[in-house]
Amino acid sequence: MRQNIVAGNWKMNKTLQEGIDLAKEVNQKAGNTTLNCKVVLGTPFIHITEAVKAVDKNRVSISAQNCADKESGAYTGEVSAAMVKSTGAEYVILGHSERRAYYGENEAILKEKTDLALKNELKPIFCIGEVLSERESEKHFEVVKKQVEESLFHLSTEEFSNIVLAYEPVWAIGTGKTATTEQAQEMHAFIRNLVAEKYGKETAENVSILYGGSCKPDNAKELFSNPDVDGGLIGGASLKADDFMGIIDAF
Numbered sequence: 001m002r003q004n005i006v007a008g009n010w011k012m013n014k015t016l017q018e019g020i021d022l023a024k025e026v027n028q029k030a031g032n033t034t035l036n037c038k039v040v041l042g043t044p045f046i047h048i049t050e051a052v053k054a055v056d057k058n059r060v061s062i063s064a065q066n067c068a069d070k071e072s073g074a075y076t077g078e079v080s081a082a083m084v085k086s087t088g089a090e091y092v093i094l095g096h097s098e099r100r101a102y103y104g105e106n107e108a109i110l111k112e113k114t115d116l117a118l119k120n121e122l123k124p125i126f127c128i129g130e131v132l133s134e135r136e137s138e139k140h141f142e143v144v145k146k147q148v149e150e151s152l153f154h155l156s157t158e159e160f161s162n163i164v165l166a167y168e169p170v171w172a173i174g175t176g177k178t179a180t181t182e183q184a185q186e187m188h189a190f191i192r193n194l195v196a197e198k199y200g201k202e203t204a205e206n207v208s209i210l211y212g213g214s215c216k217p218d219n220a221k222e223l224f225s226n227p228d229v230d231g232g233l234i235g236g237a238s239l240k241a242d243d244f245m246g247i248i249d250a251f
């Protein structure tokens, strides 16, 4: 069954205590409303253990924002998928455009990370999306197709059923410039069709495809009303409980 999901991506924000407070506040507010979507908080690694304790897992799930492309060993500063799993996190964001742009993560690296996440029973929230010049030169479909095919299409149907996709046009991230509802729906339908061609209609119908990029309480409802938009990956607006709840309440 396709699931609606609103996932926060805190990025590199919040001290430990601030993070615990935010997780608690979201958990409490989520308990006071009828949730029509799954709620996920993507916290920095150092917050995960405490965030898992701070929330009711029937209400709020915790996600890492990354994991290593190696299993274990002499990789100073890295955090493995097994380590993430051992904290109680259920998800891991992979392939965020900031990781691709600033840390050189390419399709091959992301394929390794995806395999390790799945092997350790984490659900990847796998990010894809074009930069502005690619959209302006009308290469956006081609770019997204390559990202999906080269990092994910080696998976079996069963493995793929654990993937959540997040379409995040890079030009919309943190810029206040949201994709129009037509742009979002068009790309989400394109992605679902790619999945259908590879894995069949049933798998495609069941995969959740989130939109990310300046999603806010005042535009979430319109974006989520599209038939192929199954929720959002939220950066800036996930840092304040009320803004985040405003997006959750759009469902």
Ligand code: PGA
Pocket: 009, 168, 172, 173, 174, 175, 176, 212, 213, 214, 215, 233, 234, 235, 236, 237
């Ligand atoms: P934004 O970030 O909501 O601040 O645009 C989204 C993201 O990068 O996941």
